Amino acid sequence: MSLGLFQAIAxxxxxxxxxxxxxxxxxxxxxxxxxxxxHLQAGADLFHLAAEDSDLLRLHMxxxxxxxxxxxxxxxxxNPGGHLVRFRCHGARATWWDGPQPAVQLxxxxxxxxxxxxxxxxxxxxxxxxxxxxxxxxAERERLLDAEKKARSRLQRLYQLTAALASAxxxxxxxxxxxxxxxxxxxxxxxxxxxxxxxxxxxxxxxxTLLALAGDTWTDLxxxxxxxxxxxxxxxxxxxxxVTTVRALLEADSVNLGSLLVHHRPQDRPExxxxxxxxxxxxxxxxxxxxxxxxxxxxxxLQLSLLPRxxxxxxxDMAGCYAAGTDQVKVGGDWYDxxxxxxxxxxxxxxxxxxxxxxxxxxxxxxxAALRSIAMRCGHHPAxxxxxxxxxxxxxxxxxxxxxxxxxxxxxxxxxxxxxxxxLPPLLISADGTSRYLDQALAPPVGPVRExxxxxxxxxxxxxxxxxxYTDGLIERRGENLDTGLGRLRDLAHTSVGLxxxxxxxxxxxxxxGAESPDDRALLAISFPTTELPPAPPVGWSKGTAPAAAAPxxxxxxxxxxRARSHAPPARQPLVGFSGPGRNSRPMSFTTVxxxxxxxxxxxxxxPRGDHSCCAYSDDQEKSRAVTGFVGAGLANGERVxxxxxxxxxxxxxxxxxxxxxDVDAAQAxxxxxxxxxxxxxxxLLPFDPDAVIAGMRQACEEAVAAxxxxxxxxxEMDWCTREVPGAERLLEYELRLEAEVFADLLVTGLCxxxxxxxxxxxxxxxxxxxxxxxxxxxxGEGSHIAHPAPALHVTPLHEGLGARLVGHADLxxxxxxxxxxxxxxxxxxxxxxxxxxxVDFFDVDAVAQLVRAADVLRSEGRRLVLHQxxxxxxxxxxxxxxxxxxxxxxx
Numbered sequence: 001m002s003l004g005l006f007q008a009i010a011x012x013x014x015x016x017x018x019x020x021x022x023x024x025x026x027x028x029x030x031x032x033x034x035x036x037x038x039h040l041q042a043g044a045d046l047f048h049l050a051a052e053d054s055d056l057l058r059l060h061m062x063x064x065x066x067x068x069x070x071x072x073x074x075x076x077x078x079n080p081g082g083h084l085v086r087f088r089c090h091g092a093r094a095t096w097w098d099g100p101q102p103a104v105q106l107x108x109x110x111x112x113x114x115x116x117x118x119x120x121x122x123x124x125x126x127x128x129x130x131x132x133x134x135x136x137x138x139a140e141r142e143r144l145l146d147a148e149k150k151a152r153s154r155l156q157r158l159y160q161l162t163a164a165l166a167s168a169x170x171x172x173x174x175x176x177x178x179x180x181x182x183x184x185x186x187x188x189x190x191x192x193x194x195x196x197x198x199x200x201x202x203x204x205x206x207x208x209t210l211l212a213l214a215g216d217t218w219t220d221l222x223x224x225x226x227x228x229x230x231x232x233x234x235x236x237x238x239x240x241x242x243v244t245t246v247r248a249l250l251e252a253d254s255v256n257l258g259s260l261l262v263h264h265r266p267q268d269r270p271e272x273x274x275x276x277x278x279x280x281x282x283x284x285x286x287x288x289x290x291x292x293x294x295x296x297x298x299x300x301x302l303q304l305s306l307l308p309r310x311x312x313x314x315x316x317d318m319a320g321c322y323a324a325g326t327d328q329v330k331v332g333g334d335w336y337d338x339x340x341x342x343x344x345x346x347x348x349x350x351x352x353x354x355x356x357x358x359x360x361x362x363x364x365x366x367x368x369a370a371l372r373s374i375a376m377r378c379g380h381h382p383a384x385x386x387x388x389x390x391x392x393x394x395x396x397x398x399x400x401x402x403x404x405x406x407x408x409x410x411x412x413x414x415x416x417x418x419x420x421x422x423x424l425p426p427l428l429i430s431a432d433g434t435s436r437y438l439d440q441a442l443a444p445p446v447g448p449v450r451e452x453x454x455x456x457x458x459x460x461x462x463x464x465x466x467x468x469x470y471t472d473g474l475i476e477r478r479g480e481n482l483d484t485g486l487g488r489l490r491d492l493a494h495t496s497v498g499l500x501x502x503x504x505x506x507x508x509x510x511x512x513x514g515a516e517s518p519d520d521r522a523l524l525a526i527s528f529p530t531t532e533l534p535p536a537p538p539v540g541w542s543k544g545t546a547p548a549a550a551a552p553x554x555x556x557x558x559x560x561x562x563r564a565r566s567h568a569p570p571a572r573q574p575l576v577g578f579s580g581p582g583r584n585s586r587p588m589s590f591t592t593v594x595x596x597x598x599x600x601x602x603x604x605x606x607x608p609r610g611d612h613s614c615c616a617y618s619d620d621q622e623k624s625r626a627v628t629g630f631v632g633a634g635l636a637n638g639e640r641v642x643x644x645x646x647x648x649x650x651x652x653x654x655x656x657x658x659x660x661x662x663d664v665d666a667a668q669a670x671x672x673x674x675x676x677x678x679x680x681x682x683x684x685l686l687p688f689d690p691d692a693v694i695a696g697m698r699q700a701c702e703e704a705v706a707a708x709x710x711x712x713x714x715x716x717e718m719d720w721c722t723r724e725v726p727g728a729e730r731l732l733e734y735e736l737r738l739e740a741e742v743f744a745d746l747l748v749t750g751l752c753x754x755x756x757x758x759x760x761x762x763x764x765x766x767x768x769x770x771x772x773x774x775x776x777x778x779x780x781g782e783g784s785h786i787a788h789p790a791p792a793l794h795v796t797p798l799h800e801g802l803g804a805r806l807v808g809h810a811d812l813x814x815x816x817x818x819x820x821x822x823x824x825x826x827x828x829x830x831x832x833x834x835x836x837x838x839x840v841d842f843f844d845v846d847a848v849a850q851l852v853r854a855a856d857v858l859r860s861e862g863r864r865l866v867l868h869q870x871x872x873x874x875x876x877x878x879x880x881x882x883x884x885x886x887x888x889x890x891x892x
Contacts, residue, residue, distance in 0.1 A: 001096040003028060006105075016087065016108040019094060020046050021101040022065055024057075036087075036110055037079045049077045064091035064104045075108065086111045157184040161278065165285035171200065174289045175217035178260070178282055185278055188264040189243055193218040193282070195250070195258035200290030201297070221258060242266065248279035252287035307522075308337050308368070309816075313346060315529035319501035321509055323521045332520035333360040333402070334471045335368050339375040344411045347379045350469035350524050351404030351423065354445075363397050371406075382406045382419035383456040386446065390421065390454070393447040401447040405469060409461065409528075416467070419456040421446045424472055424482075427489060431464035431530075435493040437486065464530040466496070466504065473519030474508065501525040612735075612743045614771030616754040616764075623753060627653075627715060628660035630751045634713035635667055639749075640704040643675045644682065646717035650675040672709070683720060687727025690734035690827075694741050701748045711747035721767060722758045731767045733824035736804050740828060771796070803834030803866075810840060810847035818847055822854040831863050838869040848877040848885065855887040866891055 003019075007028050010017040016033030018040065020026045024047035026040065033040040039049055050057045053076045060073035070090035079085050087108040097103040161184075164177035175193055182191045197220045243263050250257045260279050262270060270278075310318045320336050333353025341347050349371060353360045370392045371385070378384040385406045393402060405426060407418040418426065418438055422445030425437040441457040461467075468489075475485025492511050496504050504525045615626040627643075634641040643653055653675050654664045667673035685692050697714065704712040721728045735752075742748055752771065754764045796805045804825055810818050825833060843851075851874075855865040867874070867890045878885040 003097075016040065016106075016110075018046070018106040018108070019097070019103055020106070021099070021103050022061065023101065024048070024061070027099075027103060033108065037077050037085055039080065040077070050075060060091065061104060064106075065093050065102055067092055068095060070107070074111075075106075154185070154187065157181070158278070161185040162281060165281055168285060168289065169292050171195075171286065171289040171293050172217065174282075174285045177285070179217050182260070182262075182278065182282070186262050186264070186270045186275065187268045188262045188270070190263045192261035192263070193258070194221055194261065195219070195286060196221050196256070198222045199255055199257055200286065201294045244269070246270070246275065248275050250279055250283035250286060252283040255287075257283055257286055257290075307335065310338050311340055313338075313340070315531075316346075317501040317527035318525070319505045320522075320524045321505040322523070323509055332356050333364040334473070334520045334522035335364050336469060336522050336524040337368055337371065338524075338526075339372060339379055341375065341379045341408070345380055346409045346411065347375045347385075348407045348409065348467070348469065348524065348526065349375075349404060350471065350522060351402050352471045352473075352520075352522070353400060353402045355400070356520075360400065363393075363400050363402075366396070367393065367402060375406075380408055381456065382408055382417050382441075383454040386419050386421050386443070386454040387452075390446040390450070390452055394450045397447060401445045403445045403472075407467075407469075409526075414461045414463075414528075415458055416461045417456050417458045419443070419454050421452075421454065424470065424475070424486075427468040427470070427493060428459070428461070429466040429468065429493045429496055430462060431497070433494045433497045435490050437490075461528055463528065466501070466525060466527045468493075468504070468508065469524040469526075470508070471520065471522045473521040474523060476519055501527050611749045612738055612752075612771060613750065614752045614754065614768055616756050616768050618756050623755070624656050624660070626751070627753070628657055628662065630713065630715060631657060631673070632660065632662055634749070635662060635672060637710060638672075639711045639713045640671075640707070640709040641667070641673045641713045641715070642700065643673075643715045644680070644717065645675065645677050646719045648717060650677065671707075682716065682718075683725065686725070688725060688730055688734075689727065690730055690737060693734060694737060697738075697742050697748070698746065701742070701746045705747060711749065714748065714750045715753065716750070717753045717755075718764065718767065719753075719755045719758050721764055722755075729820075730824075730827075732820060733827045735767050735771065736824055736828055740803075740830065803828065803830075803832075803836065805836040805839060807839035810843045815846060815850075818850055822850055826854055826857045832866055833858060833863060834866050834868060836868045837871060837874065840871050840874075843871060843874040843877065848874060848881075852884055852887055855889075859887060864889055 006019060007030070010019075010028065010030035013030055014032055016036060017030045018026055018033055019028040024045050026042055026044045026046055028042055029040050029044075037049070047054045047057060053074075057075060060071075060075075063071050064073070070092045073089050073091055075087040075089050077085055077087075088111050089106050089108040091104050091106045094103040094105040161177070161181040164181045165174060168174040168177045178191060178193050183189065195218055199222075242265060244266055246262050246264070246269065248260045248262065250260055260282055262275065264270065307320070307322055310320055318338065322334060324332065333355065334351070335353075336350040337348075339347030339349070351364075351367070353364045353367065367389070371389055374385050374388045374392075378388065386404070389404065389406075393400065403422040403424075405418060405420045405423040407416055407426065409416050416438075419441045421443055425439035427435055427437055429435040438457070438459060441455050443454045444452045446452075470489075472482075475482060475489055477485060488511075489508070492508065496507065499507065504527075505523050508525075509521060509523055613630075615623070617623040617626065631641050631643065645653060654668075658664050664673060668675075682688060682693060700714075701712045718731070721731045738750070743750065752767075754768055756764075796807060804821075806818075806821065808814060808817075825835065851865075851867070858865045865888070867888060870878075870890050875890075878888060878890070
């Protein structure tokens with residue numbers, strides 16, 4: 001149908017007919033429509049004509065456009081005289097219309113007040129009003145029900161937060177509970193927990209590291225990380241602009257522990273009372289967790305102090321580690337140990353005293369001490385060792401029980417014999433990653449069965465095999481049987497190929513980082529030699545090496561390792577940098593600028609030879625006075641002065657010297673003064689190599705003299721020895737050798753600086769004591785001694801001849817110091833090594849045995865150890881054991 005046809009048909013109809021578009025434009029109107037309202041004609045805006053009822057018309061129009069069948073409706077328009085004209089109409093979409101917009105075809109009938117349609121419309125309106133009232137009532141009821149539901153939900157979320165905080169023991173668990181449950185309890189988008197760790201957990205020692213930052217769960221306000229707190233303070237601005245923040249203080253026992261920042265939408269601001277209640281719960285939980293962490297750390301520290309330090313054994317790679325249980329506060333009874341029985345046999349043990357507490361820890365310490373004594377008597381026979389240990393535990397600790405495994409390895413036959421007293425089987429891992437459990441020779445634990453019978457089994461160990469001893473905490477998991485844990489351990493062994501003993505311990509200890517470990521975990525790993533062993537050195541000595549130091553510790557984990565060095569001594573090579581950027585450049589000396597001594601310094605006296613001094617300072621002023629006095633004297637004497645820093649910046653050194661009145665710029669310009677970092681001297685080659693440093697020192701002195709200087713002065717900051725620097729255990733050897741190889745025949749004066757504030761573990765005690773001169777601040781010379789606490793027994797260099805002097809008493813307390821001193825002494829070069837014992841007032845039998853072993857080491861190298869002024873206790877021991885002490889050469 002066309003528009004013209006529509007108009008022709010509509011003209012014949014008696015009732016008004018319209019055709020209009022969806023936006024209300026009239027396309028066509030018949031004469032009947034124009035008769036009622038003259039404005040109802042083509043081109044007019046129907047919505048405008050129905051201005052008072054346009055919204056209703058638009059609603060009708062939408063219905064009509066969606067329907068192909070006529071739908072009822074109504075229309076009210078105003079005629080030119082201002083009177084309202086009402087129409088009842090039926091509308092439908094004009095499907096025949098193909099214009100740019102859809103169109104509606106309306107058929108209208110004028111209404112009056114008696115029209116039934118009007119009555120029906122009024123009734124519908126009244127009905128709609130009633131429905132609206134009922135709907136409003138229902139909506140109000142729904143609103144109230146929703147409010148009640150939300151209140152119950154908030155109360156439920158508060159209960160969940162309370163339950164989560166109550167079940168959280170550690171600070172990390174409390175922070176996680178707050179992060180997960182607090183936003184829901186406070187109807188917040190996020191929360192930020194900020195705590196003062198030092199107010200939560202007391203420090204156990206001055207340099208104690210408290211808590212690591214816990215990632216996204218909480219912020220430590222006591223960690224001075226540049227910019228961290230500023231970024232945290234800008235958290236509100238960094239967040240979305242529609243989110244605001246309120247802060248609630250966390251106080252417990254009148255201590256401000258930190259604050260809880262609540263980020264929320266403006267319309268969801270929490271009520272003050274509700275926020276205070278949540279903050280109080282969080283504060284109590286944080287305080288409780290801090291006390292738990294402190295008790296846990298004290299228990300772990302006590303446990304670690306009871307564990308032994310592994311010896312160094314040539315060809316073997318050993319490592320031991322310990323970690324407390326994740327939910328243990330009391331100290332445990334796990335232990336491990338290595339027993340050097342003789343040249344060919346090494347004893348190994350691991351065990352666990354049942355229970356946790358101080359009584360169990362004390363029993364563990366006594367058991368390990370007794371086991372060392374038993375191993376010295378019958379350590380070659382594991383069954384006999386367990387029999388005696390069972391008798392000891394049953395006699396002195398009748399209420400305790402301990403599981404243990406003792407093994408002895410023969411270095412010559414590669415035979416490993418073992419016996420178990422209720423302990424889990426050791427794991428033997430081959431070089432290719434295959435493994436098997438040594439699950440035979442099982443007997444009851446030591447203690448409860450006085451007449452228990454113990455047996456032993458011998459197996460062969462292949463070169464490159466690794467033995468892993470462990471306690472039950474390593475494989476036990478809640479809801480899991482032991483077989484599953486043992487199988488998991490064997491699966492893990494397949495991935496251990498090529499790992500060192502330390503790495504192996506770390507992998508086994510942390511193979512399930514997210515799993516809870518309810519019990520303590522102790523682990524001892526021993527990698528057997530991969531090649532045929534050379535002739536064994538005397539017991540307790542690795543040729544040319546001291547007992548190795550502890551390896552780096554993981555958080556809440558103690559690990560230490562011992563790796564024997566090669567028998568071949570390191571090649572001598574000068575130290576300090578290269579003359580060019582290439583790695584193959586010629587090694588250069590300590591000095592970096594070649595120049596002649598200024599004429600103004602000609603004729604000045606030489607410094608005293610062999611003056612090797614030490615300044616162990618406790619504050620920066622003391623250090624500054626000692627350094628400026630030492631350097632100033634050298635510059636005044638015309639000597640070349642070299643300063644090697646550790647962590648101090650070179651600029652800080654020069655500024656300190658300039659502040660003391662020294663002309664640093666002029667001295668540096670003429671090459672008389674140079675300041676270098678530790679990486680250019682002591683730590684140029686890692687591990688620390690005394691041979692290379694001594695060679696570099698000699699070369700530097702020779703170059704200084706060749707350049708016309710009367711001598712060389714060297715200042716060295718030695719604080720790197722307090723860190724875990726590879727080779728730091730050879731510092732004592734280096735200090736002793738300096739006397740014989742540098743200061744005895746060269747024009748060189750040295751000053752070693754030690755910061756006592758950094759030496760928490762006492763690593764520098766023996767090297768400090770090895771200096772024969774300790775300088776006071778600003779002075780230098782033999783008469784400037786100051787009191788410094790020294791070990792019970794320490795070694796100092798001899799003024800004349802190759803060797804050293806022992807000072808103190810050699811007994812059980814000083815046994816480690818004696819071992820370290822003798823280990824350094826045997827590295828002192830020379831055909832005859834002299835040991836002056838004038839300062840030793842007592843030698844016990846074990847100390848005499850260590851002297852014998854040291855003499856054996858030197859004799860195997862074609863050298864001699866001569867003991868001068870031996871004390872009576874040593875002479876008596878030589879008379880009691882003439883055969884064993886025959887290697888000791890004594891001089892009155």
